[in-house]
Amino acid sequence: MSERLICALDVDDPGRAKELVGALDGVIDFFKVGMVLQLVGGTEMVQWLLKNGKQVFLDMKYFDVPETVEKVVAQVAKLGVSFLTIHGNGQIIEGAVKGRGNSNLKLLAVTVLTSLDAADILEMGFNCPVEDLVLARAKKSVQSGCDGVIASGFEAGLLRKELGTKLLIVTPGIRHAGSKPDSHKRAVTPKEAIEAGADYIVVGRPVIQAPDPREAALKIAEEIINPTSFPPCLLYTSPSPRDRG
DSSP states (O other), X not given: OOXXXXXXXXXXXXXXXXXXXXXXXXXXOEEEEOHHHHHHHHHHHHXXXXXXXXXXXXXXXXXXXXXXXXXXXXXXXXXXXXXXXEOSSHHHHHHHHHHHTTSSOEEEEEXXXXXXXXXXXXXXXXXXXXXXXXXXXXXXXXXXTOSEEXXXXXXXXXXXXXXXXXXXXXXXXBOOTTOOOXXXXXXXXXXXXXXXXXXXXXXXXXXXXSSSHHHHHHHHHHHHHOGGGSOXXXXXXXXXXXXXX
């Protein structure tokens, strides 16, 4: 089992989620509950996971006025989950930190979603390379008291270089070498994410949509534990403004 592998339970059926947890028992013990599963399963799904000895990453990306974020994070802290995602400026993050209080909840700030590339952030009004925006947001998150960030494998190395071990780096958008491009425009392999400096990787579709989820998870766990035994294999990405010249 790899403690650095988190499975994203991105399904809309609590029964199916429980089946996946059972199939992955002993291979993955850390599970992400996102907006869809939380909406259909509520806190009962989270409590079921915790009762069965699993760690929970609640991926809600809370983004609201600081006072509201403070209140909702305080409620999450009572649940006993390990990770929670938040989003926003320094004041919002500070509100979340205040709401977390003295609990063991780790707060992770979203930098730039792995589904976005240079063209997307330009459309959103950010006229800079993706990596510059990620680094700026990561620095602000650390300054505001966050424990870590959500960042793609393409920026993990830069964050480690600039911020050292000051923060946790959790990397989603994980795909196998040779995978066809999908909604994750800045995807990397498990090996690439770990070697770049990610503390944890989050894997959804390559596991939960596999014919044999357990076997798929075992292969990814092996790549995390022994990355040097896998050949280098940079995946697809969209060019940044710097690449375009």
